[in-house]
Amino acid sequence: MEKENFRPLDLRKKLRPGESIIQALLFIAGILSIFITVAIVYELGKEAWLFFGNPDVTFAKFFGTTTWQPGIGRFGIWPLVTSTLVTSFIAILVSLPLGLAAALFLSEYASPKARSALKPILEILAGIPTVVYGYFALLFMTPLLQKIFGEGVEVYNMASAGIVMGIMILPLISSMSEDALSAVPRALREGAYAMGATKFETSLQVVLPAALSGIGAAVIIGISRAVGETMIVAVAAGAGPNFTFNPFQAAETMTGHIARISGGDLSYNTIDYTSLFAIALMLFLVTLVLNLVSQTIINKFRQRYE
Amino acid sequence: MNPSRDHYPKGEELQRSLSARYRNASIWQILFLSALVIAILSLAALLYNVVDGAFGYVAFEYKNDPSEFTAKPLDDLNQQELLDILTANLSSGAFKKLDNEKAMEKRSRSDLHTLVLERLIQIDTKQTWSMTDSIFRSSEIKAEVAEKYPDAKLEFRSWLTPVFLTTPMSSKAEFAGVRTAILGSLWMVGIAILFALPIGTGAAIYLQEYASKNLLNRIIQTNINNLAGVPSIVYGMLGLAIFVRALEPLTSGSMFGVTDANGRTILSAGLTMGTLVLPLIIINAQEAIKAVPDSLRQAAFGVGATRWQTVWHHVLPNALPGILTGSILAVSRAIGETAPLIVVGASTFISIDPDGPFSKFTALPIQIYQWTTRAQSEFHAIAASAIIVLLVLLLSLNAAAILLRNRFQKKY
Amino acid sequence: MQNNQPEIAIETKNLFIFYGSFAAVSEVNMKIEKQKITAIIGPSGCGKSTLLRAFNRMNDFVPSSYVTGEILLHGQNLYGKDIDPVEVRRKIGMVFQKPNPFPKSIYENITWGAKINGFKGNMDELVEQSLRGAALWDEVKDKLKKSAYELSGGQQQRLCIARTIAIQPDIILMDEPASALDPISTLRIEELMQELKQNYTIIIVTHNMQQAARVSDYTAMMMLEKDGSRSGTVIEFSETKRIFTNPKDKRTEDYVTGRFG
Numbered sequence: 011m012e013k014e015n016f017r018p019l020d021l022r023k024k025l026r027p028g029e030s031i032i033q034a035l036l037f038i039a040g041i042l043s044i045f046i047t048v049a050i051v052y053e054l055g056k057e058a059w060l061f062f063g064n065p066d067v068t069f070a071k072f073f074g075t076t077t078w079q080p081g082i083g084r085f086g087i088w089p090l091v092t093s094t095l096v097t098s099f100i101a102i103l104v105s106l107p108l109g110l111a112a113a114l115f116l117s118e119y120a121s122p123k124a125r126s127a128l129k130p131i132l133e134i135l136a137g138i139p140t141v142v143y144g145y146f147a148l149l150f151m152t153p154l155l156q157k158i159f160g161e162g163v164e165v166y167n168m169a170s171a172g173i174v175m176g177i178m179i180l181p182l183i184s185s186m187s188e189d190a191l192s193a194v195p196r197a198l199r200e201g202a203y204a205m206g207a208t209k210f211e212t213s214l215q216v217v218l219p220a221a222l223s224g225i226g227a228a229v230i231i232g233i234s235r236a237v238g239e240t241m242i243v244a245v246a247a248g249a250g251p252n253f254t255f256n257p258f259q260a261a262e263t264m265t266g267h268i269a270r271i272s273g274g275d276l277s278y279n280t281i282d283y284t285s286l287f288a289i290a291l292m293l294f295l296v297t298l299v300l301n302l303v304s305q306t307i308i309n310k311f312r313q314r315y316e
Numbered sequence: 317m318n319p320s321r322d323h324y325p326k327g328e329e330l331q332r333s334l335s336a337r338y339r340n341a342s343i344w345q346i347l348f349l350s351a352l353v354i355a356i357l358s359l360a361a362l363l364y365n366v367v368d369g370a371f372g373y374v375a376f377e378y379k380n381d382p383s384e385f386t387a388k389p390l391d392d393l394n395q396q397e398l399l400d401i402l403t404a405n406l407s408s409g410a411f412k413k414l415d416n417e418k419a420m421e422k423r424s425r426s427d428l429h430t431l432v433l434e435r436l437i438q439i440d441t442k443q444t445w446s447m448t449d450s451i452f453r454s455s456e457i458k459a460e461v462a463e464k465y466p467d468a469k470l471e472f473r474s475w476l477t478p479v480f481l482t483t484p485m486s487s488k489a490e491f492a493g494v495r496t497a498i499l500g501s502l503w504m505v506g507i508a509i510l511f512a513l514p515i516g517t518g519a520a521i522y523l524q525e526y527a528s529k530n531l532l533n534r535i536i537q538t539n540i541n542n543l544a545g546v547p548s549i550v551y552g553m554l555g556l557a558i559f560v561r562a563l564e565p566l567t568s569g570s571m572f573g574v575t576d577a578n579g580r581t582i583l584s585a586g587l588t589m590g591t592l593v594l595p596l597i598i599i600n601a602q603e604a605i606k607a608v609p610d611s612l613r614q615a616a617f618g619v620g621a622t623r624w625q626t627v628w629h630h631v632l633p634n635a636l637p638g639i640l641t642g643s644i645l646a647v648s649r650a651i652g653e654t655a656p657l658i659v660v661g662a663s664t665f666i667s668i669d670p671d672g673p674f675s676k677f678t679a680l681p682i683q684i685y686q687w688t689t690r691a692q693s694e695f696h697a698i699a700a701s702a703i704i705v706l707l708v709l710l711l712s713l714n715a716a717a718i719l720l721r722n723r724f725q726k727k728y
Numbered sequence: 729m730q731n732n733q734p735e736i737a738i739e740t741k742n743l744f745i746f747y748g749s750f751a752a753v754s755e756v757n758m759k760i761e762k763q764k765i766t767a768i769i770g771p772s773g774c775g776k777s778t779l780l781r782a783f784n785r786m787n788d789f790v791p792s793s794y795v796t797g798e799i800l801l802h803g804q805n806l807y808g809k810d811i812d813p814v815e816v817r818r819k820i821g822m823v824f825q826k827p828n829p830f831p832k833s834i835y836e837n838i839t840w841g842a843k844i845n846g847f848k849g850n851m852d853e854l855v856e857q858s859l860r861g862a863a864l865w866d867e868v869k870d871k872l873k874k875s876a877y878e879l880s881g882g883q884q885q886r887l888c889i890a891r892t893i894a895i896q897p898d899i900i901l902m903d904e905p906a907s908a909l910d911p912i913s914t915l916r917i918e919e920l921m922q923e924l925k926q927n928y929t930i931i932i933v934t935h936n937m938q939q940a941a942r943v944s945d946y947t948a949m950m951m952l953e954k955d956g957s958r959s960g961t962v963i964e965f966s967e968t969k970r971i972f973t974n975p976k977d978k979r980t981e982d983y984v985t986g987r988f989g
Contacts, residue, residue, distance in 0.1 A: 032624050036526060039518030040533075043540050043598070046591060050550060053557035111351035119345055128352055135359050137714060139652025141681045142362070142703050145688045149696060150365040177358045184355075197828040200786060201888065205841035205895055206818025210341030215840065220831045231545070238547025240655035241681075245688055265549050265655070272552070272659040278561060290553040294546060301545040305538070323849030324896060333846040334815065 054294060057287030064281060076253040078267075080285040089251035090289065093261035097172040097243055098236035100257060104176025105232055109183030110225065116184070117191040118213040136181035144245030147174035152246065159258065164248075166260035171247035175239055179232045186231065190224025191217055193315055227307040234300035238293060240265040264289050366707070369700030370476050372450040375461045375468040376490070379438035390432065398428040405436050417668070426479070434491045441490060442468050444693045476701035484667040485678065489687070489694035494702050496666055500582065500677035503670050504657075505650050507586025508593060513643055516597030520639075523598070524605040525627050544595040552659030555588025560660055569674030580661030583673040588660050589653060593646040600642025604635040637724035644717040648710045654681035680706050737762040737899055737929035738783065738820075743797035745775070745782050747790065751959045752778045756797075758948060758965055760899075765921060765930045767940035767968065770950030771983070775960025776933040779950070780901050783931065784820040785813040801898070818845055821897035825904045827884035829876035829891075834868050837876050837887055841895045854894055862890035863920050882913025889920065893928070900924065902932040906939065918943050937984055940968065947971040949980045 061067060067085050075086030112132070116125055151170040156163045163169070194217045202212040218225075248260025249270055262270065268286050276283055325333045382390050385401050393401075399420060403411065414420060414431070423431075433439060442465045445457055450472060461470045483493030519540075527533035560579035565571045567584040608631050616626040662682040670677050680702060687699035738760045745753040753775040760766050768776045778787065785806060787793045799806040806816050829837050838855045839847075847854065855872065859865040864886040868879070876887055885905060892900055902921075906914035921930055921943050934940050940947055948965040952958060964977045975981045 026622060029622055029624050033522075033526060036518045036522035039515045040522035040527065040536055042515060043519060043543060043595065044536060046543060046554075046594070047539050049558060050546070050554050053554055054550070057557065108351040108354055111348040112355060115345070115348035115352055119348065131352075131356055131359060135355060137648065137652075137710060138362070139654065139681055139706065139710070141652070141654040141684050141688075142366070142707070145684065145696075145699060145703060146362045146365055148688060149369065150361060177355070180355055195828070197824055197826055198830065200789075200822075200824060201828040201830065203786065203789070204784060204817055204822035204824075204901075205844070205891065206814055207841070207844050208337055208341050208814050210344055211337070211844050214344065215844070216830055234545060238549065240547070240549045241685065244655070244658075245685065265547065268549055268553070269655055269658050272556065272661075287553060287557070290550050294550045297545060297547055297550075298542060301542050305541060323847050323854075325846045325848075330815075330846075334812065337814075337844070 050294060054287050054291040057284045058291040061281065061284035061288040064284070066281075078251040080281045085285075086253075087289075087292075089253040089261065090264045090267055092253060092255060093168055093243075093247065093251075094237055094263040094265070096168045096255060096257055096261070097175060097247055097263055098233055100169060100172025101175035101179055101236040101239075102229065102232055104173050105179040105183050106229055108176070109180045109228070109232075110187050112180070112184040113187035113191055114213060114218070117188045118209065118217065132181040132184055135177065136185075138178075140178060140239060140241040141245070143174050143178050144241045147171050147242055147246035155258070163258045164260050166246060166248040167258045168243075168247050168261055169257035171243045171245075172257065174246065175236055175242050178239070178242065179235055182235060183228045183232045186228030187221070187225045190221040190228065190311065193224060193312070194220045195315055223307050224311045227304040227311065230300050230304040230307070234297045234304070237300075238265060238297050240269050244269040264293055363707075366700045366703045368446045368448055369697055370704055371447040371474050372472070372697070373445040373454075373457055373470055374473045374694065374697075375442045375444075375465055375470050377440045377442060377465060377468045379440050380436060382437055385432070385436055390429070390437075393429075395425040395428060398425065398432055399423075401432055401436065402428065410435070430479075430483070430491055434486065434488060439488070439490050441692070441694045444697055475697040476704055480698070480701055481705065484669070485665060485683070486667065487665070489692065489698050492687075492698055494680060494683060494705055496669055497678050497680045497683040497702070498705070500662075500666075500670050501651055501679040501681075503582045503673070503675075503677065504586045504589055504679055505647055507583060507673060508590035508650050509643060509647060511587055511590035512594045512597050512646065516594050517601050517639055519594075519598045520601030520605055521627060521632075524602055525623065525631065540595045540598050544599060547655075548592055548653055549655040549659060551588055551592040552656030554591065555584060555656060555660045559584035559587045567674075569672075572674075574674045580663070580676065581674045582670055582677040585657055585660050585662065585677060585679070586673070588656050589650045592653065592656060593650050596646045596649060597642055600645065601635070601639045604638025604642065605631060607638060608634045637720055641717045641720050644713055644720070648713040648717075651713070652681060652706065652710060654679075654685055657682050658685070680709075735762040736760065737801075738931075739800045740782075741798040741800065743779075743782065743795065743799060745778050745787065746794050746796070748792045751957070753782070754953065754957075754959045754961050756962050758962060760929065760931060761946065762929050763925055763927070764945040765925050765932060765943055766946040766948065767944035768931065768933045768948045768950060768962075769935070769937060769940045769983075770960070771952075772935060773960075774950045774952050776935075776950055777903055778960070779962075780903055780931060780933045781822075783899070783901055784817045784822055786817075786822065788813055818895060819897050820899045820901060821892035821895060822901040822903065823885070823888050823892055823905045826908045827881055827888050829879070829884050829887050832876065833873050834876050834879070834887060835872040838891050838894045841891055845895055847895075858890040858894035859887075861893045861924070862886045863916065863923070864890055880913070882909050882916060885909060885913070885917060886920065889917075889924075893924070897928070899929045899931065902930060904933055904935065907935070914939075937972075941972050944968045949975070949977070949983065951979055951983075 062072075066083050071085045072087050075084065076088045077084040077086045078089050116128060120128060147170045148166075151174050152163065152165060152167065155167070155170050191213075198216055198220055199212055202216040207216070243263045243266040247266055248262050249266070250260070250262055251267065252259060252261035254261055268289055271282055271286055276286075324330075385405060386393060386397070388397075402420070406414075411420070420428075443461075445453075450457065458470060461468055480493045481498070482495050483491065484496045486492040523533065523537060527536070559567050563584075564579035567579045567581055567587070568574065569581065569583075612630050612634065613626055616630045621629070657679055662678050663676045666676055666678045668675075684699050684702045684706065687695040687702065690696070736759045740756050740758045743753070743756040744751050756779060768780060770776055781787045782795060783799060783806070787795070795807050801816075801819065804811065830840060832840065835855055838858050839851050842851065842854055856865060856869075859868060864883060867883060868887075871878075876884060879887060885908075889900075889905075906917045909917065918939065921932070924930060932940075932944065945968060946966065947968040948962045949971060950960050951963045952960055964971065964975060964980045966976075971980060972984055975984065
């Protein structure tokens with residue numbers, strides 16, 4: 011009896027409950043990230059829906075007026091948007107040329123020794139918490155700007171926040187641009203050298219244009235970072251919505267506004283509360299689109315040179 | 317031969333045009349280099365600015381003259397004498413409250429000394445100066461103080477002291493410390509890592525070792541990359557809506573019998589921060605797992621190991637240094653993050669040490685933010701001191717990460 | 729070839745090429761005749777490309793590489809102290825294994841080299857002349873503003889030849905220029921080389937012996953040294969006919985007849 015049932019070799023699938031449970035747990039860990047995204051969209055969307063569902067909040071008011079004070083029924087989003095744009099623009103204005111030049115130097119000119127000495131400095135800059143940059147903006151950059159440009163510079167101003175934000179983003183732009191530059195195939199450089207081009211002509215006129223889309227991706231990520239950056243603007247840009255394009259004036263950005271209002275005594279189910287979620291939803295969508303675009307560009311760029 | 321050959325510069329002209337090209341190149345090279353110089357100068361300016369603010373002259377007055385309380389100089393009094401002064405001069409309510417926080421008899425001499433200064437004599441800071449000013453304009457400052465505040469004492473002070481590290485928050489900058497903030501940060505980061513490290517590593521293992529290349533897994537991967545780029549304040553809003561509000565019974569501890577609490581606890585903050593660093597941990601862990609050579613997996617499969625056995629016995633041990641390095645980087649990100657904590661509701665004034673996940677809390681960057689935005693310069697001085705504490709903390713974390721990386725790097 | 733004193737375009741004297749302490753190529757002495765095609769053949773890894781790249785100092789970009797001996801162009805040592813490698817490459821152009829046009833328009837691919845080198849003539853003329861020279865004009869004359877990446881591989885390679893002749897070098901180096909191309913494109917490149925040698929001296933590296941036999945006037949046979957040093961050298965250099973029909977060296981004979989093991 012026993013002998014008949016004995017199989018010398020059984021290759022049939024065995025049930026391995028342990029393995030299956032582990033795999034299921036791992037899958038849950040993996041899918042959790044999707045839930046986070048869904049939760050963000052749902053929670054922000056729900057409160058934002060309440061905000062836009064408020065009869066006082068009309069499309070015309072939201073996009074047609076320029077005062078933002080939900081507590082007293084002023085719902086013009088523009089002051090928060092313009093100050094976000096101004097500070098981000100200044101940040102890119104600072105970080106793009108500097109970051110690109112730094113990347114060109116590091117990838118095209120610096121000896122391996124110089125590179126290994128210089129890169130950590132950029133990494134340190136990238137690792138400094140943004141609240142420290144806020145301190146720097148308020149207590150160093152603003153006095154400096156006041157010294158240079160005189161009385162017109164307010165204690166809180168968008169220029170100082172924007173410039174310091176540019177310094178903060180510089181390492182990001184530089185390292186992403188450096189990646190893009192070094193992804194340009196050697197054959198292209200050699201082609202240029204073989205035509206009697208100098209190193210400089212090669213890097214600026216052949217390598218740089220070839221890496222342009224990668225650099226564009228870096229700039230887009232930089233913009234996304236600047237738009238979402240909170241602490242520098244919360245400390246240094248101003249504590250109150252102000253519809254102005256003058257960088258030397260104080261104006262609160264979208265992120266700065268969320269930080270200030272939510273840091274105070276905020277009760278649930280008020281228009282102040284829901285309005286913050288509406289702003290956060292806008293922030294989320296804008297940065298999401300920017301990140302997706304950048305990601306797509308990078309993937310295309312990689313495919314082209316692989 | 318070919319006519320176009322004549323159109324190229326020759327001889328002297330060629331030399332001139334070549335040297336012009338080289339000159340042009342070196343000018344640009346200097347420009348490129350200057351970008352790095354600017355970056356270095358910015359970093360130097362930032363660090364200098366912080367150090368400059370943390371030390372320097374301070375002019376202060378006593379609101380109440382010490383001689384009103386004691387005949388001897390304050391610094392010569394012993395513990396019992398100080399306690400007697402407090403007992404005699406503090407209102408009984410205030411005394412009881414302090415006694416409840418910590419028994420007065422058990423307090424150290426320096427603790428009591430501080431209390432006398434803070435509660436009875438009451439220091440009134442008139443003005444502070446930066447370190448540079450204090451060093452180079454010392455005599456001018458002295459003259460200025462003598463003229464403007466004839467009763468004031470001038471003292472060169474280091475705002476960053478051991479006492480600063482070990483005392484709790486105070487409404488007076490002179491007596492404030494970062495003890496509660498450091499403890500709050502550590503609690504918060506601990507919870508964040510406990511939450512994010514297992515889930516993040518699990519997700520990375522799933523994506524690298526199990527996931528087939530189907531649409532769902534591609535979406536998961538793209539989604540993780542995107543989550544890494546979501547502004548931190550949005551995570552704060554998510555934490556506010558979910559952890560603080562929706563899960564209040566859990567995060568406030570009322571489920572476990574803790575009363576007198578709302579959802580604005582360390583637990584909420586830790587979970588929010590864990591969510592924020594999760595994509596970071598996943599991406600780093602994926603890189604670490606990717607770096608484990610395939611030959612190792614094949615060897616394990618070759619001797620009949622199951623997938624999980626392969627992962628658990630071979631892939632994970634080899635990826636561990638990389639995963640840990642990534643986690644340290646995530647920790648340093650979490651320690652420096654401020655915006656989500658503001659939204660989740662860090663208390664800005666809290667002087668009691670956090671004692672569990674359901675405590676109210678403050679954190680180091682929150683204090684820096686608070687103090688920086690105060691108008692009085694003495695608060696800027698303690699903000700600078702707190703920044704130094706934060707930066708030293710981050711620096712040591714990063715050094716640990718680098719050491720870890722270098723130690724295990726040359727394995728394959 | 730009728731006169732006994734052929735004109736020499738470029739000459740190597742006791743040339744060694746090192747990567748660090750390793751001599752990748754040793755003791756090469758060659759006199760390369762003007763307006764002829766010289767092929768360098770040999771098994772892979774014997775230093776053909778390294779030798780070719782020494783002629784226009786492309787090896788300069790490999791850190792730790794250096795050269796001893798001389799390469800003489802018009803009596804000047806290319807590795808002399810006061811020699812500018814940029815000017816060397818301007819005089820000695822190069823076409824690479826894989827077509828590597830710049831990510832610019834067809835037109836700009838031609839004019840870029842001319843511009844940086846201070847060309848003062850008519851650009852349109854130069855573009856037409858160069859593209860005609862590379863037998864590409866008729867195919868691209870209507871889409872000069874299009875990206876060079878839209879061309880086929882064979883067309884791209886001819887564009888690379890066109891941009892090289894646009895800067896009017898004396899010598900054109902070709903590093904297996906047809907190895908990435910299909911047979912028809914290869915044929916066109918070979919035909920083009922025959923036309924180009926009216927005006928230029930061409931040195932071509934190829935692993936394809938039939939190609940060397942078809943296109944070249946002279947052939948240099950490279951091999952690794954027998955002493956096991958992994959260093960390549962030219963073991964035989966003479967007229968192509970001779971290399972393929974009556975080689976002096978036994979190893980050459982083995983190689984060209986396919987008995988090389």
